[in-house]
Amino acid sequence: QPEFIQNLDLIKYMLLTPLLFSVAVIDFKENIIPNRLLLTMAEIGLLLTFIYGISDINLAMDMLLGMLVGTVIFGILTLLGRLVSGKDAMGMGDVKLMAALGLFFGSSNILAISIISFLLGAIISIILSKKRKIDDYIPFGPFIVIAAYISIFVPFSAILFVLLKVFTLGLYKV
Numbered sequence: 001q002p003e004f005i006q007n008l009d010l011i012k013y014m015l016l017t018p019l020l021f022s023v024a025v026i027d028f029k030e031n032i033i034p035n036r037l038l039l040t041m042a043e044i045g046l047l048l049t050f051i052y053g054i055s056d057i058n059l060a061m062d063m064l065l066g067m068l069v070g071t072v073i074f075g076i077l078t079l080l081g082r083l084v085s086g087k088d089a090m091g092m093g094d095v096k097l098m099a100a101l102g103l104f105f106g107s108s109n110i111l112a113i114s115i116i117s118f119l120l121g122a123i124i125s126i127i128l129s130k131k132r133k134i135d136d137y138i139p140f141g142p143f144i145v146i147a148a149y150i151s152i153f154v155p156f157s158a159i160l161f162v163l164l165k166v167f168t169l170g171l172y173k174v
Helices: 004-030 035-055 057-085 092-128 141-153 156-167
Strands: none
Touching: 004 035, 004 092, 004 141, 035 057, 035 092, 057 092, 092 141, 092 156, 141 156
16 A cells, blocks of 8 residues: 555554464363453554554643543443342453454444444344343353454444444434
8 A cells, every 4th residue: 555554553463363363262161261362452552552642642742642532431331230249240351352453443432442342242142032042141252252353344434333323323424
């Protein structure tokens, strides 16, 4: 690509892809996301944020804001889940995963990833509720990973359009 940032986007997603795949597989099998994996993801994200900041400080600030937004959304939901149910409704690995992903995707995309992952989680949980007990733990990391892959391959404008159609029950007009 002629512009440096476009090449950096490709490199960023090439680095992120195996990390996300590892997160999904490990969380699905072991019900835990290793801290070393999340720290590696965050370190790469911070390095890329610094590199983006050299060419566009606003883009770097958006990526840092994405880290904050991802942490706050999932942190609050984790704390509320503990207060309401008296047990862990969501693990801290999911919170750390969203913080690391915020560095890769920025604030608006991390919001979309949050919403898509909750929609996917709700749909799959409803389907699995016939086969599992209500107290069974369903790892949430794979839903976050699928939502991140959707955000990589689908433009944000298309994601926003679909989410607006879903949440307004089709009443949203262009």
